[in-house]
Amino acid sequence: MRDEIKRLIEIDRQRTLFTHIGALLGWDQETYLPERAVEERAEQLALIQGLAHEKAVQPEIGDLLAALEEDKDLDGLELAYLRVAKREFERESKLPAELVTEMARQTSLSQASWVQARKENDFSRFAPYLQKMVDLNIEMASVLDPKGEQPYDVLLDLFEIGSTEDGIAKVFSVMREDLVRVLGKIRSRPQVDDSFLRGKVSAAAQAKMSDHFMDAIGFDRSRGRLDITAHPFTTTLGRDDIRITTRYIEDYFPSSIFSTVHEAGHALYEMGIDPHPDFRGTKLADAVSMAVHESQSRMWENLIGRSSQFWKPHYASLVGMAEGALDGIGFENFIGAINKVEPSLIRTEADEVTYGLHVILRFDLEAALISGSLSVSDLPEAWNQKMKELLGLEVPDNAQGCLQDVHWAMGAFGYFPSYALGNLYAAQFWSKMNEDLPDLGERLGAGDCAPVRGWLQRNIHKPGNSYLPGELLEKVTGKPLDASYFTRYLEEKYSRIYGF
Ligand code: CO
Numbered sequence: 001m002r003d004e005i006k007r008l009i010e011i012d013r014q015r016t017l018f019t020h021i022g023a024l025l026g027w028d029q030e031t032y033l034p035e036r037a038v039e040e041r042a043e044q045l046a047l048i049q050g051l052a053h054e055k056a057v058q059p060e061i062g063d064l065l066a067a068l069e070e071d072k073d074l075d076g077l078e079l080a081y082l083r084v085a086k087r088e089f090e091r092e093s094k095l096p097a098e099l100v101t102e103m104a105r106q107t108s109l110s111q112a113s114w115v116q117a118r119k120e121n122d123f124s125r126f127a128p129y130l131q132k133m134v135d136l137n138i139e140m141a142s143v144l145d146p147k148g149e150q151p152y153d154v155l156l157d158l159f160e161i162g163s164t165e166d167g168i169a170k171v172f173s174v175m176r177e178d179l180v181r182v183l184g185k186i187r188s189r190p191q192v193d194d195s196f197l198r199g200k201v202s203a204a205a206q207a208k209m210s211d212h213f214m215d216a217i218g219f220d221r222s223r224g225r226l227d228i229t230a231h232p233f234t235t236t237l238g239r240d241d242i243r244i245t246t247r248y249i250e251d252y253f254p255s256s257i258f259s260t261v262h263e264a265g266h267a268l269y270e271m272g273i274d275p276h277p278d279f280r281g282t283k284l285a286d287a288v289s290m291a292v293h294e295s296q297s298r299m300w301e302n303l304i305g306r307s308s309q310f311w312k313p314h315y316a317s318l319v320g321m322a323e324g325a326l327d328g329i330g331f332e333n334f335i336g337a338i339n340k341v342e343p344s345l346i347r348t349e350a351d352e353v354t355y356g357l358h359v360i361l362r363f364d365l366e367a368a369l370i371s372g373s374l375s376v377s378d379l380p381e382a383w384n385q386k387m388k389e390l391l392g393l394e395v396p397d398n399a400q401g402c403l404q405d406v407h408w409a410m411g412a413f414g415y416f417p418s419y420a421l422g423n424l425y426a427a428q429f430w431s432k433m434n435e436d437l438p439d440l441g442e443r444l445g446a447g448d449c450a451p452v453r454g455w456l457q458r459n460i461h462k463p464g465n466s467y468l469p470g471e472l473l474e475k476v477t478g479k480p481l482d483a484s485y486f487t488r489y490l491e492e493k494y495s496r497i498y499g500f
Contacts, residue, residue, distance in 0.1 A: 001278065002071070004064045005078060008085055011061060013281040018052035022104075024237045029108065031227045031245065042108035049104035056092040065089060077276055080466040081284045088283055094144050103140070106132050107411050114409035115230050121399040123380050126409070131376045133411040134369050141370070152370040155414035159290040160421065161468055165367055168417050171483060172360050175420065178487040179356050182494060186341045186353065189498040194337035199325035201253035208321050209253070210246055210260040216314060217300055218453050219244075219264045223271055231406040232259040232348070234266035234297075239280060242267040253325065254338055255349055258301050265300030266293055268453065272461025279464070289469040290415060294422025295429060296456065302352050302423075303430050303489070304444065304452065308335045313447035339497050343391040345400045352423070353490055357390045359420040362405070366413045425473060427486035429460065432477045 022045060029041050065086050068074070074082070110129035117126035141151030148154055153164045210226060224242035234244045244263035249255045273285050287293050304310050308331075311318075315334065319326045326334065341351045347358035365382055368374035374382055383402040384395040395401040407415050433455050434440055443451050459476045467475060474480055494500075 001078070002068065002074075004067050005074075005081070008061065008064050008081075009279070009282050011055060011058065012085065012283060015052055015055040016281045016283075018048055018055060020237050020241075022048045022052060023235050026108075027235050027237060027243050029111070030229045030231075030233070038109065038112040042105045042112075045108045046101040046105040050097055050101040053092060053095065053097055053100040056088065061085070061089050062093075077279065077284070077466065080275075081279060081282065084283045084286075084465050091144060095140065096143070099136070099140060099143065103136050103411060106136060107409075110409045110411065111406065114403070114406060118230065118399050118403045121397050121403070123398040123403060126403065127376050130379075130408060133408060134376060134413070137411055137413045138370060138372075152367045152414065155370065156417065157414075159412075159414050159418050161289065162470070163417070163421075168363065168421075171424070171481075172356075172363060172417075172420065175356050175424070175483055175486075176360055178483070178490075179353055182487070182490050183341065183343075183353050185500045186494055186498050189500055191342070192336045192340040192497070193333070194340045196325060196329050196333075197254050197337050198251050200250055201323050201325050203248035203250065205321055205323050206248045206253050206256045209257050209318065212314070212317060212321065213257055213261050213305075214264050216447070217261060217264055217268070217304075217449050219267055220271055224267055226260065226263075232263050233406075234263045234270070236270050239285070242270045252349070253322065258305060258338075259348065261305045262297045262301040265297035268300070268456070269293055269296040269461050272457040273464040274462055275464040275466050284465050286465045288463075288465055288467060288472055290418035291421035291425055292460065292469050292472065294418050295425035296422075296460065298419075298422050299426040299430060299456075303426060304449075306335075306339055306352070307441075307444070309441045309444040311335060312445045336497055339493070341494065341498075343393055345387070345393060345395060346404055347419075348404075353494065354391060356420045356423065359416055361386045361390055362407075362416040363420075365402075366408065366416060369408075370413055421481075424481060424483050424486045425469075427489045428473065428477050428479070428482060429456075430489065431485050 025041060025045050025048060029038070029045075033041055065082065068082055106129070110126075110133050113126050113129045117123060137155060138151050141148065141154035145151075145154045150165060156163045156165065156168065214221070214226060223240040224244065227243065227245050228247060229245040230247065232244070232246050234242065236242050244260070244267050246256050246260045246263065269287060273287065274280070275284050279285055311331070311334070315331050319329075339351065341353045343354050343357075344350055347355065347362075350358050361383070364386065365374060365379065368382070369376065369379070380398050380402050383398075387393050387395050387401065407413075433452070437443075437451050437455060440451060443449075460472065463472065470480060
C-alpha cells in the first residue's frame with residue numbers, strides 16, 4: 001500500500017475517534033444526562049464536532065488525494081476508499097467551521113427542547129428550535145451547492161447518494177397506489193382482534209423480552225448494549241461498541257419487542273462491517289446509506305420478526321414472560337394480531353402496509369418546509385390535514401402528531417424517505433436471500449438465525465461503504481431497485497392472514 005494511502009487512513013482514523021466521542025456524548029444526552037446539563041453538553045458537542053471537521057478538511061488530505069489521482073496500480077478497495085475519501089473531503093471542505101459547530105450546538109439544544117415539548121404536548125415551545133434547524137439546513141444546502149435551486153435535493157443526497165425529490169416522488173406515487181390497493185383489500189375482510197396485546201405488561205417483563213430477542217437474533221453483547229430512550233435509536237461509539245435503545249409502553253408490549261429487534265438489526269449491520277482490516281476505522285468501514293441501513297433493521301423487525309416461522313420456537317417463552325397477557329390466546333391469533341393492519345397515528349408502531357403512508361406524509365411536509373412553501377407555525381395544521389388525507393385519521397394532539405418523531409429536531413431533513421426506500425430494498429434482498437437459502441424458513445422455524453445473519457453479513461454488511469447504494473443492490477440481487485418486490489411480499493403475506 002502506498003504511503004499516501006497509509007497517511008490518509010491515519011488522518012481518517014483520528015477523525016473517526018472524534019466522531020465516536022461525539023456519538024458517545026450524544027448517546028449519553030439521550031439516555032442519562034441530567035436535565036440541567038443540556039447547555040454545557042451542547043457546547044461539548046459543538047467543540048468535538050468542530051475538531052472532527054478540522055481533521056476532515058486539513059489541506060494535507062487534498063494533497064494526498066491529488067498525488068494518488070493518476071495511479072493506475074491501485075486495487076479495487078483502494079479505489080473505493082479514494083472515491084469515498086474524495087467525496088467526503090470535497091463536501092466537508094465546503095462547510096465553514098462555524099456552521100458545523102453551530103449545527104452541533106443547536107441540534108443538541110433542539111433535541112432537548114423536543115423531549116420536553118413532546119412530553120408536555122406543547123408545540124409552541126419547540127417551534128423556535130425547529131425554525132433554527134430548518135434555517136441551518138437551508139444554509140447548509142446553499143453552501144454545499146451554491147448554484148442549486150433545490151436545497152431539499154442537496155439534503156436528500158446526504159442520506160441516499162444521488163436521490164432527488166422528483167425521483168423519490170415517482171417511486172412514492174407508485175408505492176402509494178399499491179399500498180392503498182392492498183389496504184383496501186384488507187379492509188374489505190373481517191378484521192383481526194389484537195386487544196389482548198394491550199393488556200398491561202410491566203417494563204421489567206418487557207426488558208426480559210428485549211434481552212431474549214436480542215440474543216435470539218445474534219446481537220453480540222460483548223460489542224454493544226441496550227438502554228432506554230424517548231425515541232429508540234442505534235449509534236456507533238466504536239468498532240466494538242454499538243449501542244441500541246428501546247422504550248417500554250406498558251399497555252402495548254409488542255412495541256418494545258419490535259423496536260429492540262429493529263435497532264438490533266441496525267446493530268448487526270454495524271457489527272458486520274469489515275471490508276478489510278487495513279480499512280478499519282475509516283470511511284470505508286461506514287454503512288452504505290441510511291436506506292440500506294433501514295433495509296436491515298426493517299428486515300429483522302418485519303420480514304423475519306413478524307413471520308410465523310420466526311415465532312414458532314419463541315412463542316412459548318414469550319407467553320411465559322408476558323405476565324398473563326397471552327394466556328389462552330394461541331399461536332395463530334398472536335401471529336394475526338402482531339400483523340394487524342389498521343391506519344394509526346404513530347409511525348414507529350404502524351403496520352407494514354400503512355407505514356409507507358406515514359413516510360410519504362413526512363416527505364411531503366419536509367420538502368415544503370425546506371422549500372419555504374410551508375412555515376413552521378403552520379406545521380401542526382398541515383400535518384393533521386395530511387393525516388386525514390392519507391390515513392383517514394383525526395390527530396388528537398401534537399404529541400401524537402408532528403411532535404412524535406425526533407428527526408426534524410435533530411436537523412435530519414431528507415432522512416425520512418430512507419425508511420420507505422429501506423422497505424423496498426429489504427423486500428428485494430429478501431427475495432434473493434430466499435433463492436440462495438432454500439431452507440431459510442425451516443431454519444428460522446428451528447430457532448436458527450445464523451444462516452440469515454451469515455448471508456446478510458457476507459453480502460451486505462461486510463463491504464461497508466465500498467459501493468454506492470444502487471451498486472450494492474445490483475451486485476447482490478442482479479437488478480436495480482424494483483418496488484414490485486415489496487408489493488408482492490405484502491400481497492402474499494396479507495392474503496394469507498386476511499384471506500383475500
Ligand atoms: Co431504523
